[in-house]
Amino acid sequence: MIREYIRERLSWISLVIGIHGLFLFVGYLDSSIPFQxxxxxxxxxxxxxxxxxxxxxxxxxxxxxQLNERINDLDATSVLQGDLPFEKMTAETLTDHMDVWKREITANNIKVEQEKEEMLAWIHEVKTPLTAIHLMIDRVEDQDLKRQLTYEWLRIHFLLDQQLHQKRIGVIENDLYIEPVDLKEVVFGEIRTLQSWCIQKGIGFDIDLQVKEVLSDSKWLAFIIRQLLSNAVKYSSDGDITVSSYEISGEKVMKIEDHGVGIDAKDLPRIFEKGFTSTARKEAANATGMGLYLTQKAAKPLLISIDVDSTVGSGTIVTLTFPKRNDFVDVIGM
Incomplete structure (x- = not known):
């Protein structure tokens, strides 16, 4: 602050130094004035x-x-009290602007919340006809047509589900209920949803769940597994997807391994970024880039660690490491 103040008052300082220099110069030239x-x-x-x-x-x-200390505080009226005329003018102007900004921010927040609620309501409304369409598809006798319709229905279902969770993920902490979750029930439930898609692509599942129960939130864990399994199916052409769980060093681990196209090494560090799609996968052309981003966002409050190991042409292994009970003590006070 000293450097800034000197720079601000440099003209004053230069003026005083100049006047002093002038006095000395006059005293030097005029012998009638004692130089000393x-x-x-x-x-x-x-x-x-x-x-x-x-x-x-x-x-x-x-x-x-004071102004610098409260630079990020919109409610700075308590400290912006200047003593000098220009300071008072500045404080009044900033206070008026802050009031306007706060009103605009409040109005925008209300608008965003309304749009969010309308979007959630729309998603729930769309689910009703979507369910009816699924029942109609079940009555289609042409098996090829039925598989194609089921696949397209599944895509719409996943997109709506992703959008729904995207809107909720901002307040995920308010929606969590940590309890022992039957891992087998969650995994098989998601596999049943993907069944028609897997049949169409000739993909099977090899299930080996040595760990049957983990501590998590059932809804959000199902969402995480749903995203990972759908990715595994999407980027595989045939063969089995292996889903296993085991315990190592006191930690419960779940692995999802496919033998699909894999992920390029240069893409691996970015796969959890919002909107990122693969630079190599042709299947990623229509991707939203939100699946793995939302998966990571959902895993964080659940204290689930996600590691991805992949090689182009050899498939991908996704490892979920679940927290211990003690890990949740600081989060939810269990």
Whole structure:
């Protein structure tokens, strides 16, 4: 702040130094004026100016220090109290602008919440006809047509489900209910949803769940597994997808392994970024880039660690490491 203040008052300082120099120059040229006396006057004047400058520094920078400390606080009216006329004008102007900004922010927040609620209501409304369409598809006798319709229905279902969870994920902490979750029930439930798609692509599942129960939230864990399984099916052409769970060093681990196209090494660090789609997979052309992003966002409050190991042409292994009961103590007070 001292450097900024000196820079701000540089014109004043230069003026005083210039005047002192002028006095000394006049005393030097004019023999009728004792040069020593003139130097003494300049010396005393310089001391007074330095004292004045220091005093004004503490007085004038107090307001700006307060302003700088509250730079990110919209409610700065309690500290923006200037003593000098220009400081009072600045404080009043900032206060008026902050009031306007706060009203606009409040109005925008209300609008966003309304749009969010309308979107959620729309998604729930769409699910009703979507369910009816699924029942109609079940009555289709042409098996090829039925598989194609089921696949397209499944795509719409997943997109709506993804959108629904995207809207809820901002307040996921309010929606969590941590309890022992039957891992087998969740996995098989999601596999049943993907069954028609898997049949169409000739993909099977090899299930080996040594760990039957994990501590998590059933709804959000199902969402995470749904995203990972759908990715495994989407990027595999045939063969089995292996889903296994086991315990190692006291930690419960679940693995989902496919033998699909894999992920390029340069893409691996970015797969959880919002909107990122593969630079190599042709299947990613129509992808939203939100699946793995939302998966990571949902896993974080559940204290689930996700690791991805992949090689192009050899498939992908996704490892979920579940937390221990003690890990949730600080989060939910279990």
């Amino acid at each position: 006396s003139m130097g003494y006057v300049v010396f005393l004047s310089s001391i007074l100016f330095v004292v004045f400058l220091v005093t004004r520094y503490y007085k004038e920078t107090k307001f700006y220090k």
